[in-house]
Amino acid sequence: MKVMTIYAHPADTITNCGGTLARHADAGDEIVALILTHGGRIHANRYAQEWRKDAPDTAIASAGLDEIIAFKKGELERAAEIVGISRLVTLDRDDREAGLHEGLVETVAEHIAAERPDVIICDYPQNPVMAANTHTVATTTVLAALGRAGAYLRNLDGQAEYHVKQVFLTSLPVFPIDGLSLYGVRNDVFVDITPVVGRKVAAMDCFDSQGYSGLFARKLIESANGEAGRAAGVNFAEGYYRLYNETHATLPLTDAARAADPLVRHVDYSRINLREEYPLP
Template identity: 25%
Template sequence: MRSVLAIGAHPDDIELGCGGTLAAHRAAGDRVTMLVVTGGQNGPGLVGGRRAEAEAAARSLDCGLVWGGLEDCAVTPDAATVAIIERAIREVEADVVYVHAPDDSHQDHRAVAAATLSAARHSRRILHYRSPSTTRFDPTVYVDISAHLDRKIDALACHHSQVEASAMVDPEVVAASARHFGAQARVRFAEAFMPARFVWDLAPPITLPHQASSLAEMVAA
């Protein structure tokens, strides 16, 4: 079982960027935590309900949720921000970290990406996801979310204030993006990532006793 930490600057960033992948992690039995660095106080729609929306979205994905407590549109990649992310990485003992792509027109996204690279400097798997405001994105890692696209869209629907005020969260747009990356990955639907670092663990899998017996029978035959 892996421990996964997904980091986003605002409520709904994580669901947009890697919600299907988080659903796939949970289906595989992995433990998943979402760190939302700000409360989205300056976003569109009814700002007062964004915390409840994020909590509902996390429940729909069966993920843990923690808050960074910083101010929307005022995030900087300083020592305080790095410390918030370091603490989350340490507390969940993250094996995999997902975060914004560094080239982004939103200053909070850039700041969170930069702070994460510092905080996760000892991590073996750091993957950048795409946001609607990402300006350059050249993915080389893909996750098949064909079985999980509906859960991603359901999680995004929890962010009512954003869905109503932004075309970027339109389910048709989300599905089209997943289909686009799926075509690149040669699957139906996918999410795409740029690895800052990705160590592929090729240790042999653990063989259970009944599997060993079956293997021995096949060899004998």
């Protein structure tokens, strides 16, 4: 399988689906991460906090955009190696963009058509009126690019059309255990990241420039991936919402569902003390 992630900022791929990517990498799958913006202005903790000091480090406080971008790319490259991303593609768009851009849609469509992934992972888009939310802008771009890639004609565009098999959307903030509580609005796929959670912690620890290392990495995984794990009946999970329907020859029943024991699952998925097993760096 070939997996392609498309996110707005350098850290998004790791925080949203880093554990899933590690499991795919361990299974021998190819992973391509497309990052739309350089992320130079988003979560610029390293630089903003330096200015708050009585005696700021001049090298940090006076860093220009090129230096900030290079530093973040270094963090991303180290994190990508930890989780097993095969290839990084960074478009370095400005992270202040707040709307669809025709040129970017075409660029993303070309990358999709060239890479020909089996699945794409990107953010669940919030209400599109939230124009300041670059994650929603990024996913809206991806959805437009999917339509564009599916409409290519070789004799007009130099390449044939391409249709991705499935799109998995992250960051839908709903983790109910049943399908009735919120009238079906829920993550409908969970990936158990418990076996690789240490690698996700280590990858998030790479993003020191935006304050993601240390306490925040552990808090995010404990809360978000821990709650997704509770819904999935495992210690830690990443939740997804499928864009397309799926067809099966018979009704699907996973190995995890067959093995689940409702009587003790709450004990089983509470066995890992994340901060004890993965202490602060």
